Amino acid sequence: MRWHNVDQLLTVPFLHYLIMMERIEDSPNLTPKNAEPWLSDLFSDTISAASKGNAARRYAEMMIDLFLSDRLKEEIGEAEFRRLFLGDHIKQITPYTPPKIIEDLWHIKNFGDKASHYSPVRNVTHEEASGVVKAALGLIDLILTQELIERPLNVPPCRATIFSVIFPGVRERVLENLLKECSPDAGDYYLLLVNKYSLALVKNLKFNKARRNLDDLLKKGSIDEEFHVDQVESIKLIAGSIRYPGQPIPKRMADVARNYAQVRGELDEADLEANQRLLKIMDTLVNNVVPSGNAIAGWVLSVDEPPSAA
Numbered sequence: 001m002r003w004h005n006v007d008q009l010l011t012v013p014f015l016h017y018l019i020m021m022e023r024i025e026d027s028p029n030l031t032p033k034n035a036e037p038w039l040s041d042l043f044s045d046t047i048s049a050a051s052k053g054n055a056a057r058r059y060a061e062m063m064i065d066l067f068l069s070d071r072l073k074e075e076i077g078e079a080e081f082r083r084l085f086l087g088d089h090i091k092q093i094t095p096y097t098p099p100k101i102i103e104d105l106w107h108i109k110n111f112g113d114k115a116s117h118y119s120p121v122r123n124v125t126h127e128e129a130s131g132v133v134k135a136a137l138g139l140i141d142l143i144l145t146q147e148l149i150e151r152p153l154n155v156p157p158c159r160a161t162i163f164s165v166i167f168p169g170v171r172e173r174v175l176e177n178l179l180k181e182c183s184p185d186a187g188d189y190y191l192l193l194v195n196k197y198s199l200a201l202v203k204n205l206k207f208n209k210a211r212r213n214l215d216d217l218l219k220k221g222s223i224d225e226e227f228h229v230d231q232v233e234s235i236k237l238i239a240g241s242i243r244y245p246g247q248p249i250p251k252r253m254a255d256v257a258r259n260y261a262q263v264r265g266e267l268d269e270a271d272l273e274a275n276q277r278l279l280k281i282m283d284t285l286v287n288n289v290v291p292s293g294n295a296i297a298g299w300v301l302s303v304d305e306p307p308s309a310a
Helices: 003-009 013-023 033-043 049-068 070-076 078-083 086-096 099-116 126-137 139-150 158-163 168-181 188-203 207-220 225-241 253-265 269-274 276-288
Strands: 030-032 289-291 294-296 299-301
Touching (some): 030 033, 030 049, 033 049, 033 126, 049 086, 049 126, 049 139, 070 078, 070 086, 086 099, 099 126, 099 139, 168 188, 188 207, 188 225, 207 225, 253 276, 269 276, 276 289
Antiparallel strands (some): 030 289, 294 299
8 A cells, every 4th residue: 555645645636525525524623513504604715804703703602602611600600601791701711711722712702893893994804814713713622732731641541542532633633732832851741642643643644744743753853763663663554454444533423422432431430530621521522513514615515515526
């Protein structure tokens, strides 16, 4: 198998679609189910910057409700929570929410406010809107990243298994974020992240990127020759086996849910307690989030319908 050429195949639009149909329902983004009716406002090239800003603001409200509001709802009650505006929500969750998440929420909120009101001297641009949409769609990745920064992936060891049930594309992005925050001086934990990142890349059909990353880390002295050789051989074996059925790579959210239920059911009381926050995030993902389809030429397409031949 010429595994190192698969990335080149992905640049051919129709082949890319066939591979996406075969391997994964997941798109670059995961979005709440309730967001589906207005996803085109986030993705479409034909939608105004102001409309994108409003959609991103609504998306941020939904993300707070799903992932970041439990403690606030306990403190003030569900009814009072529903009466508050986005700015109030952000202020009240700030004391117990990672600063980076709060920063992005304010960025989205402020642009949404700007986009919602007319001003003869103030315009909203598509460049600004694109940045805000990117921040909004990145909130799930950021929530997972911050959880795994605060409570590392290897403590307890079952955390890595819980995390492994998510789509490889999501794992790739989160692990890339974790590696940016981790130094080679972290020793075995750094090597664990490199290993998990390589696996996520390969299972996301990014074989070339996995190999290039390992080569770059070797040149920088971040990993040694022995680890490099071991990882390269490992990704070759996995790449070769991906062609065969039965590989535990989730292709649909139903696959994620099934794998997650199995992993969750095998946790003991101590593991359930130690991973309480990660499990809450995963519960929410499985019950309330779906892949958002592919943004192709400015349109949101479900992978159930092929791109037009026109």
